[in-house]
Amino acid sequence: LICSVILCDPILNKHKPWIETSYHGVITENMDTVLLDPPLVALDKDAPVPFAGEICAFKIYGQDAPFEAVVLNRTSGEGVLRASGPVDCESQKEYTFIIQAYDCGAGPSGADWKKSHKAVVHIQVDDINEFCPVFREPLYKASVTEGKIYDSILQVEAWDQDCSPQYSQICNYEIVTSGTPFAIDRNGNIRNTERLSYDKQQSYKIMVTAFDCGQKKAKDDVAVHIDVKPVCKPGWQGWNKRVDYEPGTGSKQLFPKMHLETCGGPLSGVRAMVELQTNHIGKGCDRETYSEKSLQKLCGAASGSTDLLPAPSPSTNWTASLLTDSGRDSDLIYRFDGRQAANVPDHVVPQNLTDQFTIATWMKHGPSPGLRAEKETLLCNSDKTETNRHHYSLYVHNCRLVFLLRRDFTQVDTFRPAEFHWKLEQICDKEWHYYVINVEFPAVTLFVDGVTYEPYLVTDDWPIHTSKIDTQLTVGACWQGGEVATPRFTQYFHGSLSGLTIRPGRIETQKVISCLQACKEGLDINSLESLAKDIKFHFNPAQSVLVVEGEDVDSINTAMTKVSYINSRQFPTAGLRRLHITTTVQCFGEDTCLSIPDVKAVVMVLPPSEPRITITGSNRLVRPAADLQGPLGVAPFKELHITSTVMKGDSFGGCECGGALGREDAPSFRRPGVMEVMHNLDYCDILLIGEELNPDRESLEIRHICWYNMFPCVIRGVDSMAHYEQALRQVRYRSWRPATLSERRFRLTCSELNGRYTSNEFNLEVSVLHRSAPVEHVNHMAAQPQYMRPVHHPLMIHTLNSHMSAPPAATVVIVVCIAALVVIVVIGVYRIHTTHQEESREDEDEVKDPEEWDNSALTITVNPMEAVDEEIKEKNREEEEEDEEQGLTSAESDNSDEDEEEEEEEREEVRKRKQRAKLEWDSSSITY
Numbered sequence: 069l070i071c072s073v074i075l076c077d078p079i080l081n082k083h084k085p086w087i088e089t090s091y092h093g094v095i096t097e098n099m100d101t102v103l104l105d106p107p108l109v110a111l112d113k114d115a116p117v118p119f120a121g122e123i124c125a126f127k128i129y130g131q132d133a134p135f136e137a138v139v140l141n142r143t144s145g146e147g148v149l150r151a152s153g154p155v156d157c158e159s160q161k162e163y164t165f166i167i168q169a170y171d172c173g174a175g176p177s178g179a180d181w182k183k184s185h186k187a188v189v190h191i192q193v194d195d196i197n198e199f200c201p202v203f204r205e206p207l208y209k210a211s212v213t214e215g216k217i218y219d220s221i222l223q224v225e226a227w228d229q230d231c232s233p234q235y236s237q238i239c240n241y242e243i244v245t246s247g248t249p250f251a252i253d254r255n256g257n258i259r260n261t262e263r264l265s266y267d268k269q270q271s272y273k274i275m276v277t278a279f280d281c282g283q284k285k286a287k288d289d290v291a292v293h294i295d296v297k298p299v300c301k302p303g304w305q306g307w308n309k310r311v312d313y314e315p316g317t318g319s320k321q322l323f324p325k326m327h328l329e330t331c332g333g334p335l336s337g338v339r340a341m342v343e344l345q346t347n348h349i350g351k352g353c354d355r356e357t358y359s360e361k362s363l364q365k366l367c368g369a370a371s372g373s374t375d376l377l378p379a380p381s382p383s384t385n386w387t388a389s390l391l392t393d394s395g396r397d398s399d400l401i402y403r404f405d406g407r408q409a410a411n412v413p414d415h416v417v418p419q420n421l422t423d424q425f426t427i428a429t430w431m432k433h434g435p436s437p438g439l440r441a442e443k444e445t446l447l448c449n450s451d452k453t454e455t456n457r458h459h460y461s462l463y464v465h466n467c468r469l470v471f472l473l474r475r476d477f478t479q480v481d482t483f484r485p486a487e488f489h490w491k492l493e494q495i496c497d498k499e500w501h502y503y504v505i506n507v508e509f510p511a512v513t514l515f516v517d518g519v520t521y522e523p524y525l526v527t528d529d530w531p532i533h534t535s536k537i538d539t540q541l542t543v544g545a546c547w548q549g550g551e552v553a554t555p556r557f558t559q560y561f562h563g564s565l566s567g568l569t570i571r572p573g574r575i576e577t578q579k580v581i582s583c584l585q586a587c588k589e590g591l592d593i594n595s596l597e598s599l600a601k602d603i604k605f606h607f608n609p610a611q612s613v614l615v616v617e618g619e620d621v622d623s624i625n626t627a628m629t630k631v632s633y634i635n636s637r638q639f640p641t642a643g644l645r646r647l648h649i650t651t652t653v654q655c656f657g658e659d660t661c662l663s664i665p666d667v668k669a670v671v672m673v674l675p676p677s678e679p680r681i682t683i684t685g686s687n688r689l690v691r692p693a694a695d696l697q698g699p700l701g702v703a704p705f706k707e708l709h710i711t712s713t714v715m716k717g718d719s720f721g722g723c724e725c726g727g728a729l730g731r732e733d734a735p736s737f738r739r740p741g742v743m744e745v746m747h748n749l750d751y752c753d754i755l756l757i758g759e760e761l762n763p764d765r766e767s768l769e770i771r772h773i774c775w776y777n778m779f780p781c782v783i784r785g786v787d788s789m790a791h792y793e794q795a796l797r798q799v800r801y802r803s804w805r806p807a808t809l810s811e812r813r814f815r816l817t818c819s820e821l822n823g824r825y826t827s828n829e830f831n832l833e834v835s836v837l838h839r840s841a842p843v844e845h846v847n848h849m850a851a852q853p854q855y856m857r858p859v860h861h862p863l864m865i866h867t868l869n870s871h872m873s874a875p876p877a878a879t880v881v882i883v884v885c886i887a888a889l890v891v892i893v894v895i896g897v898y899r900i901h902t903t904h905q906e907e908s909r910e911d912e913d914e915v916k917d918p919e920e921w922d923n924s925a926l927t928i929t930v931n932p933m934e935a936v937d938e939e940i941k942e943k944n945r946e947e948e949e950e951d952e953e954q955g956l957t958s959a960e961s962d963n964s965d966e967d968e969e970e971e972e973e974e975r976e977e978v979r980k981r982k983q984r985a986k987l988e989w990d991s992s993s994i995t996y
Contacts, residue, residue: 097196445546
């Protein structure tokens with residue numbers, strides 16, 4: 069009865085298994101047994117109850133752990149851990165995962181099983197010496213100088229793929245080749261054991277092997293080649309003293325085969341500085357030689373600047389007495405020797421600088437003689453008479469640049485900054501530099517060659533009392549009009565200036581400043597991505613100095629072969645550019661160990677193929693008087709074409725060479741001949757030949773801007789030849805009283821690079837064809853005018869019967885009738901053709917909307933000095949026209965309707981011309 073009760077009770081699984089909290093194991097790679105500490109045993113308090121007290125499984129949780137746990141005895145809970153796949157120490161040295169034990173549950177079905185807590189298992193993979201040492205290089209090369217004992221000629225290096233320190237480290241190197249004067253240490257350093265002789269043996273080949281710390285030998289020995297060199301002199305080798313540069317070839321390597329000979333000495337670093345000396349070219353280097361205003365437009369500078377040192381002309385004559393040095397590709401430079409200065413006319417000087425303005429100039433200046441030199445004034449605005457107050461000035465004093473700005477009481481009434489001082493090396497180094505002073509009162513910033521400098525000293529002063537005394541702006545000195553017996557110049561400047569401008573109302577941006585002073589030639593490095601990682605290099609802002617630094621001589625050699633010269637100008641300044649290379653070599657533990665001689669070479673920029681600018685078109689334009697009287701007049705340059713060609717001779721570098729250009733071994737594919745090129749123009753002049761235009765009856769205009777007697781008429785601005793053609797074709801000549809006019813002659817010339825290259829003189833004659841009264845004996849078929857289309861009529865005589873004989877009187881009558889008919893037909897055709905031409909031209913001009921022409925770089929220049937004369941002439945024209953209108957007689961009122969309509973059109977044209985004339989004098993600032 070008792071037994072029956074026990075058998076009927078269900079089995080209860082009350083407890084979960086128990087295992088250790090952590091295990092540490094070791095497995096040898098390529099084996100499967102893991103030695104665990106402590107051993108893998110699971111206990112269950114339900115023992116000895118069947119199933120509930122037994123251990124059925126161990127489960128492993130871990131990402132890709134190549135292990136499995138197996139139960140050896142369910143009752144005792146013993147288990148074993150083994151590898152389920154290959155275990156490689158080189159792939160992974162350690163493994164960490166989680167293990168849990170599971171009992172057998174409450175019965176044979178395994179229901180109600182329980183699991184133990186999680187235990188951490190750390191497995192370490194033991195290495196075996198399965199790999200041989202391998203050398204990192206297949207071949208080692210070195211060179212030594214004869215007669216020297218080296219501590220280390222070169223170092224060979226092997227490595228082992230085994231994972232443990234015991235088997236992966238290289239413990240020994242050995243020279244296999246016997247009988248050689250070399251030895252090798254445990255670190256792989258090879259040295260010579262005796263002094264080598266170049267005459268005895270010029271090279272050695274030795275074989276070297278390596279052993280790891282398990283004494284496993286390298287599978288393959290490595291060859292070491294050691295060359296013996298005779299005693300040499302350190303220095304750069306493989307370079308040419310002269311490098312020719314052809315314009316338009318882009319970047320050219322300067323030293324394609326250059327290498328540094330260090331005579332085998334171990335070096336820790338090399339520093340080479342390449343300097344391109346261009347101080348004798350233009351203003352310090354090859355720059356664009358357009359006019360200052362053209363350069364400002366190209367660089368995106370704001371408009372409104374005043375050029376205080378323009379080229380001398382009838383309207384800018386205050387610079388005529390100054391010394392010029394303009395023999396360098398039309399680059400206008402003024403030289404001041406302490407005796408010249410110029411007063412800028414009042415109408416040119418900006419009257420209100422405001423709190424924001426910019427002063428910019430190129431300056432070359434050297435040290436002044438004497439310990440306490442006098443002030444040297446570049447720009448000065450002072451009282452013209454009575455007193456000697458300086459309102460603002462820019463001067464040099466003891467190699468310091470000083471800017472003076474005195475405000476008046478209407479602007480400030482307190483003690484404010486007035487003098488700003490800069491002490492810079494550039495001021496007295498006798499080199500060209502670009503200076504820009506940006507004034508945002510009370511702050512003033514100086515830019516020198518695009519680099520910003522703050523003043524080291526700022527002094528304050530009281531503002532100037534307001535007065536009615538006129539001021540005088542002077543360049544090259546300061547005007548002293550008061551407090552002296554005779555007004556005179558003082559504080560003369562010694563040096564050279566170019567491009568001196570002042571812009572009121574705003575300051576210049578850093579981007580524009582950098583553009584205005586940018587060099588178009590410099591040093592460059594090709595293929596930067598191919599340089600070694602240890603190479604460091606940097607340029608100065610002008611790219612005239614390049615510094616290359618590196619630890620390895622081969623890397624330095626590679627870098628130096630990629631140094632190149634580039635000139636981006638289409639027509640660069642020809643001549644020599646000097647190259648100077650200085651080199652410093654450092655050895656281990658020493659500042660300098662080798663003296664490398666300097667390298668001096670030259671780059672010869674060959675003369676560019678000079679462009680031949682040619683203006684072509686019809687040299688004679690014949691138009692009836694009615695065309696000149698029309699509202700649009702005639703377009704004298706409507707058929708004009710501008711082309712430019714160069715001669716492709718021996719010195720021309722064309723694109724046929726492709727990538728070979730710049731290499732000494734490049735083949736030549738040059739073919740002589742003429743090639744058309746595209747480039748910019750910077751101005752075109754229209755000159756009137758003969759008597760002056762009469763503003764009462766004729767005008768020359770473009771886009772309602774009229775030139776009368778302000779010749780030459782200038783269209784200025786850097787732009788393409790196509791845009792200049794488009795602008796010139798819109799020039800219109802009109803004559804609303806052509807009765808007394810027979811012809812007009814014009815001469816057109818265009819320029820590139822501020823007059824460096826000029827076109828041919830294109831002469832054009834505009835002839836007026838007047839209407840003639842009908843005369844019987846005039847034969848219109850004999851000489852047709854140029855504007856008339858030839859109309860051919862069949863000869864009537866071919867339609868007559870040759871067998872019929874007409875009387876002589878009848879023949880004469882027939883001929884006269886035919887002639888009269890021909891005259892009538894020709895006159896009718898002419899009138900129809902003339903009317904059609906006028907309508908076609910008007911329609912064509914209406915189709916070509918002027919607003920679509922967006923030549924933002926072109927400026928129509930009109931002389932502002934003619935404004936007063938134009939106003940006087942306009943008043944006289946108005947008075948004459950009023951008298952004419954009042955003097956109309958009754959006889960005129962009897963004219964036909966056609967005459968009345970023509971008179972009305974003339975009066976309407978006069979009124980339109982008067983309206984346009986009011987704007988003509990102020991058109992110098994209008995830009996297209």
